[in-house]
Amino acid sequence: MTPEERFQALIDAEEKIEPTDWMPEGYRSTLIRQIAQHAHSEVIGMQPEGNWITRAPSLHRKAILMAKVQDEAGHGLYLYSAAETLGVRRDELQELLHQGKHKYSSIFNYPTLSWADIGTIGWLVDGAAITNQVMLTRCSYGPYARAMVRICKEESFHQRQGYEIMMRLCEGTPEQKAMAQDALNRWWWPSLMMFGPHDTDSTHTEQSMEWKIKRVSNDELRQQFVDMTVPQAEYLGLTIPDPELRWNPERGHYDFGEIDWDEFWRVVKGFGPMNRDRLAHKVNAWEEGAWVREAAAAHAAKKAARAA
C-alpha cells in the first residue's frame, strides 16, 4: 500500500489519522489553519466576557464568569497543543495572530454592552460553538477530535450558565427583561454568522468533508442551531429579531431570514466594531507579560545550574 492509499483507507474506515501518519500536505495545512483559528478564537473570546468580571452582579456570578473565562483559556491551550502535533509551534501561531495574518472568529469583534450580553453569549455563542464542536469530535484528525471531546464537556456548563442568566433576567423587572431582549436583538444575527457562508459560497467545504475534517455543512449546522434555539427563546418569552422566522411543517424545520452578508464580510475583513481593540489588547497583554516569562526562564536556569 502506498502512503496515500493507507491514508485514504484509514479515512474510509472511519479510523483516526494520528500525528506520525503520512498525510497530504493540504490535509496538514487545512488542519493547521483551522485549529489555529479555533485556538485564537478561544483566547480572544476571553475578552468580551472578561470585560464583565469586575461588574458581575454578585460574587456567585463573578466566580462562575471567572471559571468560564478560565475554561476558554484552557480551550485555547488544548487546541494549540493539537496544532503542535502537526509540526508548528504555539508561539509562531500566536505571532501570526499578533501580526494580523491569522484570524479568529468574527463573533468576538462585537462589544458586550450590558450584563445580559454575558447571558446571551453563553446561551447563543457557546450554543453555536457546541453545535459545531460536537460535529468536530468526529473529525478524522485524532488530536483535534480528542481536544473537542474535552471542550464539549466544558461548553455545556458555559451554555447552561448563560441561559440561566437569561432566565433570571426574564423573570425580573420589565427593565431587566428589556435588557435581555436588547442583547438578543444584537447577538442573534452575529451568532447565525458564526456558521460561515452558505454551502454554495463556501470554498473549503467540499475537500474538508471528503477528508472528514468537517462532517456537516455550514447551512445544516445553522439550521440545527436555529431549530434548537427558537423554542429556548420562546420559553424565555423573548422575540427573535427575524420577521421571516416561522415553523415550516413540510420541511420540519424553522425557515428564517437572510443574513446581512455585507456585514459578515466587513467584520471578517477586519472592520467590525471591536477588531482593532481585541488585537491591540492581546498584543499588549503579551508584551506586558514579557517580564514574567523572562523571570520564569531565569528562575528555571538558576535552579538547573544549582542542581548540576
Add this chain to the structure above:
Amino acid sequence: MTYEVPVAPGEKAEIETSTDRDLDGWPMWEVFVRARRGISHVHVGSLHAPDPETALENARDVYTRRGEGVSVWVVPSVEIHAFEPEAAEEYVEANEKVYRLATSYDIPEEVGHM
C-alpha cells in the same frame, strides 16, 4: 462554521509557517493524568513551561480543573521515544498470529468455563 474564518475574496488563504523559531524558549512537556485510583496515567496533551515544577502546576490548571485526575506526570516531549511510523506494519503482522488468542481454540461447552 464556528470558529473557522472564511477566506475573504481576494485574500491569501495560505500563511507560511516555519518551525525553526523558538520565541519563548520554553520546552514542551507531555502531560499524563491518572483519572482515578486503580487505573494508569493516560496521555492528555502537551504544554510549554520553563521547568518541571511550572509544567506540573500548568498541567494541573489546564487538564484537571474538574477533578479529572488524582495524579499528574509531565515528561519533556524530547524524551518520548517511538518507532518510526513505517514500523506500523509490524503491528499488523502480530495481528495475524491468531493462535496467540484464547478465542482461536474450540473447547466443548460441557467442559465448563475456561
